[in-house]
Amino acid sequence: MRALAERFREILGDDGVITDPVRLRTYECDGLTVHRATPGIVVLPGTAEQIAEIVRECNAARTPYIARGSGTGLSGGALPRADGVLIVTSRMRRIIEIDVANQRAVVEPGVTNLAISQAARPHGYYYAPDPSSQQICSIGGNVAENSGGAHCLKYGFTVNHVLACEIVTPDGEITWLGGGDPGYDLLGAFIGSEGTLGIATKVVVRLTRTPEAVLTLLAAFDGIERGGRAVSAIIGAGIVPAAIEMMDALAIEAAEAAVGCGYPEGAGAVLIVELDGPEAEVRHQFERVETICAEAGAFELRVARDDAERAAVWTGRKSAFAAVGRISPAYIVQDGVVPRTALPEVLAAIDALSADYGIRVANVFHAGDGNLHPLVLFDDAVPGEGTRAEEVSGRILDLCVEHGGSITGEHGVGVDKSRYMTKMFGDDDLDTMQLLRCAFDPMNLCNPGKVFPTPRLCGEAPGVRRGVHPLVASGEAELF
Amino acid sequence: MDGGATGPAGGHGDVGAALRAACADVRPAGEGDAVSGVAASWVVTPRSAEEAAAVMRASARHDLAVVPTGAGTKLDWGAPPNRLDVILRTSGLTGDVEHAPGDLVARVPAGMALSDLAGVLAEHGQQLVLDDPTGSATVGGALATATAGPRRLLYGTARDLLIGITVVRPDGAITRSGGKVVKNVAGYDLGKLYTGSYGTLGLIVDATFRLHPLPAARAFVTAVYAGAEEAARAAHQVAGSQAVASAVEVERTGPGAPVSVAVLLEGVPEGVAARSQAVRRILGYDSQVAADPPVWWGRLPSLDGGVLVEVTFPLSALGRVLAAIDEAAGRAGARPAVRGSGAGALCLGLLPDVEPSVPAEFVPLLRAELGPLGGHVVVRRAPDPVRPRLDLWGPVAALPLMRRVKERFDPGYRVSPGRFAGGI
Numbered sequence: 010m011r012a013l014a015e016r017f018r019e020i021l022g023d024d025g026v027i028t029d030p031v032r033l034r035t036y037e038c039d040g041l042t043v044h045r046a047t048p049g050i051v052v053l054p055g056t057a058e059q060i061a062e063i064v065r066e067c068n069a070a071r072t073p074y075i076a077r078g079s080g081t082g083l084s085g086g087a088l089p090r091a092d093g094v095l096i097v098t099s100r101m102r103r104i105i106e107i108d109v110a111n112q113r114a115v116v117e118p119g120v121t122n123l124a125i126s127q128a129a130r131p132h133g134y135y136y137a138p139d140p141s142s143q144q145i146c147s148i149g150g151n152v153a154e155n156s157g158g159a160h161c162l163k164y165g166f167t168v169n170h171v172l173a174c175e176i177v178t179p180d181g182e183i184t185w186l187g188g189g190d191p192g193y194d195l196l197g198a199f200i201g202s203e204g205t206l207g208i209a210t211k212v213v214v215r216l217t218r219t220p221e222a223v224l225t226l227l228a229a230f231d232g233i234e235r236g237g238r239a240v241s242a243i244i245g246a247g248i249v250p251a252a253i254e255m256m257d258a259l260a261i262e263a264a265e266a267a268v269g270c271g272y273p274e275g276a277g278a279v280l281i282v283e284l285d286g287p288e289a290e291v292r293h294q295f296e297r298v299e300t301i302c303a304e305a306g307a308f309e310l311r312v313a314r315d316d317a318e319r320a321a322v323w324t325g326r327k328s329a330f331a332a333v334g335r336i337s338p339a340y341i342v343q344d345g346v347v348p349r350t351a352l353p354e355v356l357a358a359i360d361a362l363s364a365d366y367g368i369r370v371a372n373v374f375h376a377g378d379g380n381l382h383p384l385v386l387f388d389d390a391v392p393g394e395g396t397r398a399e400e401v402s403g404r405i406l407d408l409c410v411e412h413g414g415s416i417t418g419e420h421g422v423g424v425d426k427s428r429y430m431t432k433m434f435g436d437d438d439l440d441t442m443q444l445l446r447c448a449f450d451p452m453n454l455c456n457p458g459k460v461f462p463t464p465r466l467c468g469e470a471p472g473v474r475r476g477v478h479p480l481v482a483s484g485e486a487e488l489f
Numbered sequence: 490m491d492g493g494a495t496g497p498a499g500g501h502g503d504v505g506a507a508l509r510a511a512c513a514d515v516r517p518a519g520e521g522d523a524v525s526g527v528a529a530s531w532v533v534t535p536r537s538a539e540e541a542a543a544v545m546r547a548s549a550r551h552d553l554a555v556v557p558t559g560a561g562t563k564l565d566w567g568a569p570p571n572r573l574d575v576i577l578r579t580s581g582l583t584g585d586v587e588h589a590p591g592d593l594v595a596r597v598p599a600g601m602a603l604s605d606l607a608g609v610l611a612e613h614g615q616q617l618v619l620d621d622p623t624g625s626a627t628v629g630g631a632l633a634t635a636t637a638g639p640r641r642l643l644y645g646t647a648r649d650l651l652i653g654i655t656v657v658r659p660d661g662a663i664t665r666s667g668g669k670v671v672k673n674v675a676g677y678d679l680g681k682l683y684t685g686s687y688g689t690l691g692l693i694v695d696a697t698f699r700l701h702p703l704p705a706a707r708a709f710v711t712a713v714y715a716g717a718e719e720a721a722r723a724a725h726q727v728a729g730s731q732a733v734a735s736a737v738e739v740e741r742t743g744p745g746a747p748v749s750v751a752v753l754l755e756g757v758p759e760g761v762a763a764r765s766q767a768v769r770r771i772l773g774y775d776s777q778v779a780a781d782p783p784v785w786w787g788r789l790p791s792l793d794g795g796v797l798v799e800v801t802f803p804l805s806a807l808g809r810v811l812a813a814i815d816e817a818a819g820r821a822g823a824r825p826a827v828r829g830s831g832a833g834a835l836c837l838g839l840l841p842d843v844e845p846s847v848p849a850e851f852v853p854l855l856r857a858e859l860g861p862l863g864g865h866v867v868v869r870r871a872p873d874p875v876r877p878r879l880d881l882w883g884p885v886a887a888l889p890l891m892r893r894v895k896e897r898f899d900p901g902y903r904v905s906p907g908r909f910a911g912g913i
């Protein structure tokens with residue numbers, strides 16, 4: 010490690026390399042604070058060339074390396090290793106180009122998600138994916154996690170808005186993915202690979218025209234069931250809102266305690282429906298949404314007609330994760346997906362789990378696409394409660410898989426959920442993913458130990474082992 | 490020729506028996522069972538993923554080169570395979586569509602035609618927004634060649650709509666990635682790799698897509714311009730406007746000819762009416778609003794065996810790209826018909842009877858012209874006499890990485906070998 014740090018100082022200068030134990034601790038975890046490790050070395054490169062050099066040095070020393078953006082990840086993707094190097098992109102914050110004529114921007118990986126929209130806004134454009142962490146999280150982290158946001162129901166995820174990436178490959182080469190290449194969509198496969206296939210050093214994003222009209226509705230129901238009925242009816246009417254978000258009674262209670270969002274009193278569930286697009290479309294569809302919500306039993310409808318009113322409606326929802334801190338000493342933020350039509354059944358099952366284990370669960374979810382964020386509340390001062398909360402949290406993922414959904418909709422697998430991967434995928438499926446991994450990172454040094462349950466060495470990737478070599482195969486039927 | 494147990498020496502009999510053990514529908518290849526002029530020995534038509542997997546395993550054991558084919562609309566696209574034993578037809582991989590209207594998703598067998606799928610989904614007022622420029626492509630074929638049509642402008646292409654996929658690997662393992670929900674980031678999204686793979690990584694057996702509601706109303710606004718620059722300006726302005734067009738297409742029958750611009754608007758009747766007027770204000774008062782598309786809409790400029798070239802470029806370069814096409818065409822003596830999207834993707838067609846020296850000159854000239862504009866030129870299809878004289882793919886930045894992916898997935902180079910760039 011010491012020799013490596015020396016080499017890094019030659020490449021980056023003294024202020025680009027951190028080895029002081031106290032300062033290293035700053036980087037010991039991401040947004041999932043239960044997993045911690047002090048990194049061996051932290052480097053703060055400023056260019057792609059420097060990252061390429063760092064990666065080549067790591068390869069030569071057989072030392073694992075991990076990229077880190079802003080460290081807001083919620084699955085431990087950027088969890089460092091004591092025997093590894095953490096490559097932090099916080100000095101790569103340049104917006105290289107806002108290219109309005111081509112509706113795109115070229116940015117460095119450390120640029121925050123929101124900064125792109127802010128730079129584009131004067132031109133009438135914005136960057137569509139909007140994770141709730143957008144003020145802090147980096148575009149490089151978004152690329153790695155294929156991050157979504159409240160508005161991805163209509164607009165899609167990071168993968169639908171990134172046109173090309175310059176990356177440093179695990180070989181230490183600089184190359185471009187996307188941007189006109191025919192053939193395998195390596196850009197698409199890179200996005201969402203959680204930093205295991207290389208490090209993004211430039212990102213070309215699509216800019217979206219700021220919508221002409223935005224209308225937001227807050228509908229209050231006596232409970233989740235009626236709210237869910239409204240969601241089904243909206244989708245059934247052929248309407249694709251920009252966002253449909255739901256909160257249950259406990260989540261509302263927390264939000265009121267934290268930010269005093271002033272949602273209708275007595276609401277057992279609130280639904281936020283936002284429509285955007287051309288004025289004439291939005292106005293017409295909004296009336297239908299209002300009617301649908303009323304028919305489904307909403308006892309109060311509030312319409313936000315300008316940005317200030319809209320912000321008021323969203324305050325409660327956007328604060329929900331942090332807000333539960335007001336009603337519970339500790340909590341787990343879960344992220345799972347079910348087919349939207351299975352929501353009522355799964356929510357009922359979560360209720361039952363909660364009662365069984367005596368653990369409260371607050372539900373906040375992207376109702377339009379079935380992405381649940383159950384907040385599992387517990388008191389770590391009460392013996393055994395933490396363990397029971399973890400069990401409930403795990404059982405919720407089981408429910409998601411049983412109903413044909415996913416163990417993660419946007420927070421990623423990281424270290425947190427790698428053991429759940431076998432519940433969604435069989436050995437052959439995971440082996441095939443490993444083939445891609447080995448094609449990019451044969452030495453298994455690029456963010457190793459994340460995403461996949463039992464990492465195999467590339468030489469023994471089963472796809473290769475079982476695939477009979479053609480020379481052997483010809484005439485050697487007994488090998489079958 | 491009899492492909493049975495009494496076949497010629499060299500293990501043909503064993504091969505036939507092995508394939509027949511794997512799949513009920515196996516026949517020796519006949520006249521015309523070829524891919525871009527390369528003749529096959531066997532044609533197999535599996536009826537299920539399991540049968541297809543058994544065929545792949547048998548092929549692996551006997552070192553057979555396999556090329557999957559769907560409806561065959563694009564079989565002459567890309568490069569010819571550098572060897573070929575088995576044509577694997579996906580026409581038996583049909584069966585039922587698993588359509589979940591309430592979830593706006595559908596799982597579709599790879600051998601199903603996109604047009605048949607459209608009928609199934611329409612029963613519930615839904616659609617897969619993947620325009621098929623050939624008119625009769627299968628789902629698997631559309632994915633493998635990553636074709637797209639006009640509405641790519643608003644909805645993206647196959648890779649943006651695909652949420653799950655089942656693929657038989659070259660060694661015969663049946664593997665899945667993605668899932669049945671739109672929002673899902675568990676594991677690598679291998680569907681992206683297979684999209685545009687020209688069948689070189691395995692056999693797609695089914696695919697799950699995100700769907701959209703069928704719009705209540707649509708309108709086409711069209712205008713014709715004498716000059717390319719003027720047409721490009723109008724198209725670009727519509728693409729950046731608040732009309733939120735589903736598609737902005739251009740068409741030109743040849744160099745110097747007038748350029749048509751057609752804009753598709755979809756939505757509720759009131760909205761479409763208002764937006765049509767807004768688009769007319771951009772396209773000019775000679776523009777027309779119609780309920781139906783122009784005849785050339787969404788179709789390739791050359792369906793009949795001619796040279797087909799795809800050009801991609803940044804949005805604002807349309808005018809310069811049209812001028813560059815004219816320039817290169819003039820120097821090479823070519824007369825390409827042009828159709829495509831204001832979203833930065835044009836298709837150029839040359840007639841099948843074109844003198845081979847013409848495209849051989851035209852394509853490199855075009856690449857030279859478009860390079861500085863950030864454009865890429867890929868020859869999708871070229872007839873036999875023309876193909877050897879062309880670099881079909883042009884520069885592919887990530888080719889070394891793609892080759893490494895191929896070598897992991899198909900170390901024996903047995904699945905559609907050579908169909909894609911660099912011998913992949």
Ligand SMILES: Cc1cc2nc3c(=O)[nH]c(=O)nc-3n(C[C@H](O)[C@H](O)[C@H](O)COP(=O)(O)OP(=O)(O)OC[C@H]3O[C@@H](n4cnc5c(N)ncnc54)[C@H](O)[C@@H]3O)c2cc1C
Nearest residue numbers: 078079080081082086141147149150151153157204209419
């Ligand atoms: C309060 C809160 C709200 C959130 N809301 C949302 C939400 O609504 N939607 C959502 O999707 N997520 C959400 N998240 C999760 C998180 O913000 C996202 O995953 C985000 O994309 C992480 O970005 P980051 O820069 O913090 O990445 P980090 O946490 O630093 O890293 C995340 C992963 O990306 C890799 N990585 C980082 N930079 C690069 C690079 N340049 N190249 C390659 N790999 C890289 C890391 O190795 C790691 O695996 C939320 C998090 C918090 C704390």
